[in-house]
Amino acid sequence: MKALTFYDVQDLRYEEVPDPKIEKDDDVIVKVKAVGICGSDIARYRSLGPYVKGNVWGHEFSGEVIEIGSAVTELTVGDRVVGCPNMVCHECGYCKSGHPSRCESLNTIGAYVPGAFAEYIKMPAVNLVKMVEGMTYEQGALVEPATVAIHGLYQTKIKMGYEVAVVGCGNIGLMAIQWAKAFGAKKVFAIDIDAAQLQVAQKFGADVLINSTDIDFHDEIRKYGNGVDLAIESAGNPFTAARVLGLPRKGGEVVYMGIPYADVPIPRFYFEKIMRNELNIIGSWCTISAPYPGKEWMNAVEYIGNKKVDVLGMVTHRVNLSEGPHMFKKIISNPKGYGKVLLYPEEIM
Incomplete structure (x- = not known):
């Protein structure tokens, strides 16, 4: 599959990488439909560099389930989902006490595990939330930044x-x-x-x-x-x-x-x-609470999907995933005028 891989400061590449495969019984493969560029992505691209050289990047996404592990019962092939990018252990004291945002092993897709700037992504079933009827993939890709704000307000x-x-x-x-x-x-x-x-x-x-x-x-x-x-x-x-x-x-x-x-x-x-x-x-850190991934995600999907909250109004640019490296260069050279930028693995233009 094609993906954006991050090698070094301002070194982002669009290239071929292996397709994800089901390895655990709770794994789910999602075909990415839309994925957003986060402000933290810009900071890391400009000066901080990757966590893991050559890793597939990106964490704000929505897509369609195309394959599920043998133990997955709450999702079926064809479901339209948004992905919670925060990976937790579910076993440490913080997770067990209902504070997964403080997990001792907190991780995010695109950091140490492959992310969503790709045609496909693999995630645990528990990290995926079904979209409500009528919700668009663009709205779904913007659920994650919405949950950042909700999580903060809940504190x-x-x-x-x-x-x-x-x-x-x-x-x-x-x-x-x-x-x-x-x-x-x-x-x-x-x-x-x-x-x-x-x-x-x-x-x-x-x-x-x-x-x-x-x-x-x-x-x-x-x-x-x-x-x-x-x-x-x-x-x-x-x-x-x-x-x-x-x-x-x-x-x-x-x-x-x-x-x-x-x-x-x-x-x-x-x-x-x-x-x-x-x-x-x-x-306030990340987007999650208990029961995982939390009321932040349930409420965001409900309010955004039913148009009680607008997210599309902050989208300023929509481009193909292949244009990702060029888009990042443009943003850091002159950030004025760039709100939320959405990337699409499937050709849109």
Whole structure:
């Protein structure tokens, strides 16, 4: 089969690799129909490199079941599925206590095992979730980024009437805006330095837009009251990762969803907010809970498939899988204008 294999920093190749084969009785082979490029893929392509040289990459996908292992009963050939990319042991103390996101052996497809930038992928049956009737493969490929935002919100105390600030209106930020509304948020502030992205955030449900290019968003939020109940850091930027601490009211919450690929220096003014305002600081990692893969996946499929939440609005580019190496080069050379990019193993153009 054809796949995108990652060899080194900015060395991504479209080449022939062996087809996956059923080896365990719970294995399932899926024909990939659509697969998304994640922000973490961009960071790793630009400067971090692969976990395993030459591994098939990619982790946001949907597809059709074409073969199942002998012990698989909940799926049949022809089922349309989305894939949870997080691989856990199901045996460690964290998994058994209902916290698989803290698994001692947590892994992700495309890292140490073959991923979804390919014509076919093999996964354990438990990692696959059936799509609802009428749901498109494009919607299915966007379930994973949606679950990142849901998982983060589940770590908080969000409830009806909350005021929420979302710092960073990329794909995860856009999802966080929509899900915050679904969780009952009364008002959502969208904060970004990209005016065009803020307009997208408004379409996704943001009530107040703050362009922080030339202003301190801490001061700007204070024009609307004493701070928000919940601040979400979804930019993954060291600068915003520090300054998001200035957004909540006393006793409020901060949840980190973005991944800053650098050290995070925190000025004293913002660090003291943790203590003086008695903030609750929450980290959120991956997309899963118990029973595995979790309510994040069930709810995302339900809400997206029934058009209660929009995901297609963040798609800006659709290209064939064969164009993947060229697309990655284009994104890092000039990232402006690229939202969610979807790749298709079957020719679309």
